[in-house]
Amino acid sequence: MLQYHASPPAAPIPLDLIYQALADPGRRGMVERLTRGPATVTQLAEPLPMSLSAVVQHLKVLEDAGIVRSQKTGRVRTCQVIPAALHAAEQWIADRRTFWERQYDQLEAYLNASSSEAIGNQEMNGAKDQE
Amino acid sequence: MLQYHASPPAAPIPLDLIYQALADPGRRGMVERLTRGPATVTQLAEPLPMSLSAVVQHLKVLEDAGIVRSQKTGRVRTCQVIPAALHAAEQWIADRRTFWERQYDQLEAYLNASSSEAIGNQEMNGAKDQE
DNA sequence: ATGATACTGAAGCATATACTTCAGTATTGT
DNA sequence: ACAATACTGAAGTATATGCTTCAGTATCAT
Numbered sequence: 001m002l003q004y005h006a007s008p009p010a011a012p013i014p015l016d017l018i019y020q021a022l023a024d025p026g027r028r029g030m031v032e033r034l035t036r037g038p039a040t041v042t043q044l045a046e047p048l049p050m051s052l053s054a055v056v057q058h059l060k061v062l063e064d065a066g067i068v069r070s071q072k073t074g075r076v077r078t079c080q081v082i083p084a085a086l087h088a089a090e091q092w093i094a095d096r097r098t099f100w101e102r103q104y105d106q107l108e109a110y111l112n113a114s115s116s117e118a119i120g121n122q123e124m125n126g127a128k129d130q131e
Numbered sequence: 132m133l134q135y136h137a138s139p140p141a142a143p144i145p146l147d148l149i150y151q152a153l154a155d156p157g158r159r160g161m162v163e164r165l166t167r168g169p170a171t172v173t174q175l176a177e178p179l180p181m182s183l184s185a186v187v188q189h190l191k192v193l194e195d196a197g198i199v200r201s202q203k204t205g206r207v208r209t210c211q212v213i214p215a216a217l218h219a220a221e222q223w224i225a226d227r228r229t230f231w232e233r234q235y236d237q238l239e240a241y242l243n244a245s246s247s248e249a250i251g252n253q254e255m256n257g258a259k260d261q262e
Numbered sequence: 263a264t265g266a267t268a269c270t271g272a273a274g275c276a277t278a279t280a281c282t283t284c285a286g287t288a289t290t291g292t
Numbered sequence: 293a294c295a296a297t298a299c300t301g302a303a304g305t306a307t308a309t310g311c312t313t314c315a316g317t318a319t320c321a322t
Protein backbone atom coordinates (compact mmCIF):
# COMPACT_ATOMS: atom_id res chain seq x y z
CA MET A 1 0.00 0.00 0.00
CA LEU A 2 1.34 3.33 -1.05
CA GLN A 3 1.33 5.85 1.68
CA TYR A 4 1.78 9.54 1.31
CA HIS A 5 3.80 9.58 4.46
CA ALA A 6 6.21 7.36 2.67
CA SER A 7 8.71 10.05 1.76
CA PRO A 8 11.48 10.45 4.34
CA PRO A 9 10.81 13.39 6.64
CA ALA A 10 14.46 14.27 6.33
CA ALA A 11 14.27 17.41 8.46
CA PRO A 12 11.40 18.52 10.68
CA ILE A 13 10.82 21.86 9.03
CA PRO A 14 9.92 24.55 11.55
CA LEU A 15 6.33 25.69 11.64
CA ASP A 16 7.59 29.26 11.30
CA LEU A 17 8.52 28.69 7.69
CA ILE A 18 5.41 26.69 6.89
CA TYR A 19 2.92 29.22 8.23
CA GLN A 20 4.95 32.08 6.80
CA ALA A 21 4.77 30.40 3.40
CA LEU A 22 1.00 30.01 3.66
CA ALA A 23 0.52 33.65 4.67
CA ASP A 24 0.72 34.85 1.08
CA PRO A 25 -2.30 34.51 -1.21
CA GLY A 26 -0.14 33.99 -4.27
CA ARG A 27 1.71 31.14 -2.60
CA ARG A 28 -1.52 29.59 -1.38
CA GLY A 29 -2.73 29.82 -4.98
CA MET A 30 0.35 27.94 -6.08
CA VAL A 31 -0.24 25.27 -3.45
CA GLU A 32 -3.86 25.06 -4.50
CA ARG A 33 -2.80 24.55 -8.09
CA LEU A 34 -0.29 21.91 -7.08
CA THR A 35 -2.79 19.95 -5.02
CA ARG A 36 -4.56 19.32 -8.31
CA GLY A 37 -1.41 17.86 -9.82
CA PRO A 38 2.19 18.69 -10.72
CA ALA A 39 2.89 21.87 -12.64
CA THR A 40 5.79 23.73 -14.21
CA VAL A 41 6.99 27.12 -13.01
CA THR A 42 5.43 28.80 -16.01
CA GLN A 43 2.10 27.09 -15.35
CA LEU A 44 2.21 28.20 -11.74
CA ALA A 45 2.96 31.74 -12.82
CA GLU A 46 0.27 31.95 -15.45
CA PRO A 47 -2.66 33.07 -13.24
CA LEU A 48 -0.54 35.29 -11.03
CA PRO A 49 -0.22 39.04 -11.66
CA MET A 50 3.53 39.19 -11.27
CA SER A 51 6.76 38.44 -13.06
CA LEU A 52 8.18 34.97 -13.48
CA SER A 53 11.06 36.00 -11.26
CA ALA A 54 8.66 36.82 -8.46
CA VAL A 55 6.98 33.44 -8.82
CA VAL A 56 10.32 31.69 -8.64
CA GLN A 57 11.02 33.57 -5.43
CA HIS A 58 7.69 32.44 -4.00
CA LEU A 59 8.48 28.92 -5.09
CA LYS A 60 11.72 29.09 -3.14
CA VAL A 61 9.78 30.07 -0.02
CA LEU A 62 7.50 27.07 -0.50
CA GLU A 63 10.45 24.76 -1.06
CA ASP A 64 12.35 26.09 1.95
CA ALA A 65 9.22 25.42 3.99
CA GLY A 66 9.18 21.85 2.72
CA ILE A 67 5.74 22.31 1.22
CA VAL A 68 6.81 21.87 -2.37
CA ARG A 69 9.47 19.89 -4.14
CA SER A 70 10.66 20.43 -7.69
CA GLN A 71 13.14 19.10 -10.15
CA LYS A 72 14.33 20.13 -13.52
CA THR A 73 14.18 18.00 -16.61
CA GLY A 74 15.64 19.67 -19.61
CA ARG A 75 14.69 23.31 -19.35
CA VAL A 76 11.48 22.64 -17.46
CA ARG A 77 11.14 22.63 -13.69
CA THR A 78 8.21 20.58 -12.46
CA CYS A 79 6.78 21.07 -8.99
CA GLN A 80 4.62 19.04 -6.65
CA VAL A 81 3.30 19.25 -3.13
CA ILE A 82 4.91 17.39 -0.25
CA PRO A 83 2.03 16.60 2.10
CA ALA A 84 4.10 16.21 5.28
CA ALA A 85 4.72 19.91 5.92
CA LEU A 86 1.10 20.93 5.50
CA HIS A 87 0.13 18.01 7.65
CA ALA A 88 2.37 19.33 10.42
CA ALA A 89 0.73 22.75 10.17
CA GLU A 90 -2.71 21.21 10.30
CA GLN A 91 -1.71 19.05 13.23
CA TRP A 92 -0.48 21.94 15.34
CA ILE A 93 -3.88 23.57 15.11
CA ALA A 94 -5.68 20.29 15.69
CA ASP A 95 -3.63 19.76 18.85
CA ARG A 96 -4.66 23.17 20.23
CA ARG A 97 -8.23 22.46 19.25
CA THR A 98 -8.46 19.51 21.62
CA PHE A 99 -7.54 21.95 24.38
CA TRP A 100 -10.04 24.64 23.60
CA GLU A 101 -12.78 22.14 22.96
CA ARG A 102 -12.18 20.76 26.43
CA GLN A 103 -12.13 24.32 27.70
CA TYR A 104 -15.51 25.04 26.13
CA ASP A 105 -16.86 21.78 27.44
CA GLN A 106 -15.82 22.90 30.89
CA LEU A 107 -17.39 26.29 30.37
CA GLU A 108 -20.57 24.66 29.16
CA ALA A 109 -20.65 22.39 32.17
CA TYR A 110 -20.06 25.36 34.41
CA LEU A 111 -22.85 27.35 32.82
CA ASN A 112 -25.24 24.43 33.04
CA ALA A 113 -24.36 23.86 36.66
CA SER A 114 -24.85 27.48 37.64
CA SER A 115 -27.55 28.44 35.18
CA SER A 116 -29.70 29.82 37.98
CA GLU A 117 -27.00 32.24 39.07
CA ALA A 118 -25.93 35.51 37.56
CA ILE A 119 -24.19 34.67 34.33
CA GLY A 120 -23.51 38.13 33.13
CA ASN A 121 -20.53 38.87 35.22
CA GLN A 122 -18.18 41.15 33.46
CA GLU A 123 -15.25 38.82 33.14
CA MET A 124 -14.40 35.64 31.49
CA ASN A 125 -12.17 35.33 34.52
CA GLY A 126 -15.19 34.23 36.38
CA ALA A 127 -15.27 31.03 34.40
CA LYS A 128 -11.89 29.81 35.31
CA ASP A 129 -8.71 31.02 36.77
CA GLN A 130 -5.42 29.37 37.11
CA GLU A 131 -1.88 30.07 37.95
CA MET B 132 -26.73 23.93 24.08
CA LEU B 133 -23.67 26.10 24.04
CA GLN B 134 -21.63 25.83 20.92
CA TYR B 135 -18.22 27.22 20.32
CA HIS B 136 -19.34 28.40 16.95
CA ALA B 137 -21.83 30.51 18.79
CA SER B 138 -19.85 33.75 18.70
CA PRO B 139 -20.73 35.90 15.71
CA PRO B 140 -18.17 35.43 12.93
CA ALA B 141 -18.64 39.12 12.19
CA ALA B 142 -16.02 39.32 9.45
CA PRO B 143 -14.43 36.40 7.62
CA ILE B 144 -10.87 37.23 8.52
CA PRO B 145 -8.46 36.60 5.66
CA LEU B 146 -6.19 33.59 5.89
CA ASP B 147 -3.27 35.90 5.18
CA LEU B 148 -3.51 37.44 8.62
CA ILE B 149 -4.18 34.15 10.35
CA TYR B 150 -1.20 32.29 8.90
CA GLN B 151 0.98 35.35 9.27
CA ALA B 152 0.06 35.48 12.95
CA LEU B 153 0.94 31.81 13.41
CA ALA B 154 4.30 32.21 11.68
CA ASP B 155 5.93 33.61 14.81
CA PRO B 156 7.02 31.23 17.58
CA GLY B 157 6.31 33.79 20.28
CA ARG B 158 2.77 34.26 19.04
CA ARG B 159 2.24 30.52 18.78
CA GLY B 160 3.45 30.33 22.37
CA MET B 161 0.84 32.87 23.34
CA VAL B 162 -1.87 30.92 21.53
CA GLU B 163 -0.65 27.74 23.18
CA ARG B 164 -0.91 29.39 26.58
CA LEU B 165 -4.37 30.73 25.79
CA THR B 166 -5.69 27.36 24.68
CA ARG B 167 -5.13 26.29 28.27
CA GLY B 168 -7.31 29.14 29.52
CA PRO B 169 -7.60 32.93 29.60
CA ALA B 170 -4.57 34.96 30.61
CA THR B 171 -3.57 38.55 31.20
CA VAL B 172 -1.03 40.38 29.06
CA THR B 173 1.55 40.13 31.81
CA GLN B 174 0.97 36.40 32.13
CA LEU B 175 1.39 35.99 28.38
CA ALA B 176 4.58 37.99 28.49
CA GLU B 177 6.11 36.15 31.39
CA PRO B 178 7.78 33.26 29.52
CA LEU B 179 8.75 35.38 26.52
CA PRO B 180 12.23 36.92 26.21
CA MET B 181 11.04 40.37 25.17
CA SER B 182 9.55 43.56 26.52
CA LEU B 183 5.92 43.94 27.50
CA SER B 184 5.51 46.39 24.65
CA ALA B 185 6.63 43.77 22.18
CA VAL B 186 4.14 41.29 23.60
CA VAL B 187 1.33 43.82 23.27
CA GLN B 188 2.30 44.27 19.64
CA HIS B 189 2.18 40.52 19.09
CA LEU B 190 -1.18 40.47 20.82
CA LYS B 191 -2.44 43.04 18.35
CA VAL B 192 -1.38 40.82 15.47
CA LEU B 193 -3.31 37.93 17.00
CA GLU B 194 -6.36 40.10 17.58
CA ASP B 195 -6.27 41.54 14.06
CA ALA B 196 -6.17 37.98 12.79
CA GLY B 197 -9.26 37.17 14.83
CA ILE B 198 -7.41 34.47 16.75
CA VAL B 199 -7.59 36.19 20.11
CA ARG B 200 -10.05 38.47 21.81
CA SER B 201 -9.38 40.57 24.90
CA GLN B 202 -11.04 43.04 27.15
CA LYS B 203 -9.92 45.23 29.92
CA THR B 204 -11.36 45.23 33.40
CA GLY B 205 -9.77 47.73 35.68
CA ARG B 206 -6.12 47.87 34.73
CA VAL B 207 -5.97 44.25 33.62
CA ARG B 208 -6.47 43.05 30.05
CA THR B 209 -7.61 39.46 29.85
CA CYS B 210 -7.23 37.46 26.65
CA GLN B 211 -8.76 34.32 25.25
CA VAL B 212 -8.70 32.32 22.04
CA ILE B 213 -11.44 32.60 19.45
CA PRO B 214 -11.60 29.13 17.85
CA ALA B 215 -13.17 30.21 14.55
CA ALA B 216 -10.06 31.73 12.98
CA LEU B 217 -7.82 28.78 13.76
CA HIS B 218 -10.54 26.50 12.54
CA ALA B 219 -10.54 28.32 9.20
CA ALA B 220 -6.78 27.89 8.92
CA GLU B 221 -7.07 24.21 9.72
CA GLN B 222 -9.89 23.82 7.26
CA TRP B 223 -8.00 25.32 4.36
CA ILE B 224 -5.28 22.71 4.76
CA ALA B 225 -7.82 19.94 5.27
CA ASP B 226 -9.54 20.95 2.03
CA ARG B 227 -6.27 20.71 0.07
CA ARG B 228 -5.55 17.41 1.76
CA THR B 229 -8.61 15.79 0.23
CA PHE B 230 -7.16 16.73 -3.14
CA TRP B 231 -3.71 15.36 -2.69
CA GLU B 232 -5.03 12.24 -1.02
CA ARG B 233 -7.18 11.64 -4.07
CA GLN B 234 -4.15 12.38 -6.17
CA TYR B 235 -2.12 9.77 -4.35
CA ASP B 236 -5.01 7.35 -4.54
CA GLN B 237 -4.99 7.82 -8.28
CA LEU B 238 -1.26 7.32 -8.42
CA GLU B 239 -1.63 4.20 -6.33
CA ALA B 240 -4.35 2.88 -8.61
CA TYR B 241 -2.19 3.66 -11.59
CA LEU B 242 0.78 1.89 -10.14
CA ASN B 243 -1.32 -1.14 -9.26
CA ALA B 244 -2.88 -1.25 -12.70
CA SER B 245 0.40 -0.96 -14.53
CA SER B 246 2.68 -2.68 -12.10
CA SER B 247 4.16 -4.83 -14.84
CA GLU B 248 5.03 -1.89 -17.01
CA ALA B 249 7.83 0.56 -16.89
CA ILE B 250 7.20 2.92 -14.06
CA GLY B 251 9.53 5.61 -15.17
CA ASN B 252 7.14 7.83 -17.02
CA GLN B 253 8.26 11.32 -17.67
CA GLU B 254 5.65 13.13 -15.64
CA MET B 255 7.27 13.80 -12.37
CA ASN B 256 10.42 12.12 -12.62
CA GLY B 257 13.22 11.20 -14.62
CA ALA B 258 14.43 10.91 -11.06
CA LYS B 259 16.73 13.49 -12.35
CA ASP B 260 18.69 15.13 -9.71
CA GLN B 261 20.09 18.22 -10.74
CA GLU B 262 19.67 21.22 -8.83
C1' DA C 263 22.34 27.48 -36.89
C1' DT C 264 18.86 30.53 -35.21
C1' DG C 265 15.27 31.89 -32.56
C1' DA C 266 11.93 30.91 -29.10
C1' DT C 267 11.23 28.92 -24.58
C1' DA C 268 12.00 28.21 -19.71
C1' DC C 269 13.99 29.50 -16.47
C1' DT C 270 18.23 31.69 -13.30
C1' DG C 271 20.39 35.22 -10.54
C1' DA C 272 21.80 39.70 -9.12
C1' DA C 273 20.45 44.54 -7.97
C1' DG C 274 17.63 47.75 -6.39
C1' DC C 275 13.71 49.54 -3.94
C1' DA C 276 9.46 50.31 -1.15
C1' DT C 277 7.06 48.56 2.56
C1' DA C 278 6.39 45.54 6.50
C1' DT C 279 8.06 43.20 10.81
C1' DA C 280 10.00 42.71 15.15
C1' DC C 281 11.77 44.55 18.23
C1' DT C 282 13.73 48.53 21.58
C1' DT C 283 13.33 52.50 24.91
C1' DC C 284 11.00 56.02 27.06
C1' DA C 285 7.38 58.70 28.62
C1' DG C 286 2.81 58.49 29.85
C1' DT C 287 -2.16 57.01 32.15
C1' DA C 288 -5.39 54.66 34.78
C1' DT C 289 -6.07 51.29 38.82
C1' DT C 290 -5.14 49.03 42.96
C1' DG C 291 -2.97 48.06 47.49
C1' DT C 292 -1.37 49.97 51.99
C1' DA D 293 -2.00 60.03 49.81
C1' DC D 294 1.56 57.42 47.61
C1' DA D 295 3.75 53.81 45.38
C1' DA D 296 3.42 49.84 42.81
C1' DT D 297 1.05 47.53 39.02
C1' DA D 298 -0.63 46.89 34.40
C1' DC D 299 -0.65 48.38 30.69
C1' DT D 300 -0.58 52.22 26.43
C1' DG D 301 1.48 54.62 22.65
C1' DA D 302 4.95 57.02 20.09
C1' DA D 303 9.66 56.93 18.08
C1' DG D 304 13.39 54.89 16.31
C1' DT D 305 16.00 51.11 14.15
C1' DA D 306 17.55 46.86 12.00
C1' DT D 307 16.25 43.24 9.20
C1' DA D 308 12.98 40.76 6.24
C1' DT D 309 9.60 40.58 2.39
C1' DG D 310 7.70 41.19 -2.04
C1' DC D 311 8.22 42.81 -5.74
C1' DT D 312 10.71 44.92 -10.19
C1' DT D 313 14.01 45.00 -14.21
C1' DC D 314 17.70 43.42 -16.69
C1' DA D 315 21.16 40.50 -18.19
C1' DG D 316 22.29 35.94 -18.62
C1' DT D 317 22.23 30.41 -19.63
C1' DA D 318 20.67 26.24 -20.99
C1' DT D 319 17.33 23.54 -23.78
C1' DC D 320 14.11 22.64 -27.73
C1' DA D 321 11.98 23.29 -32.28
C1' DT D 322 12.64 24.24 -37.12
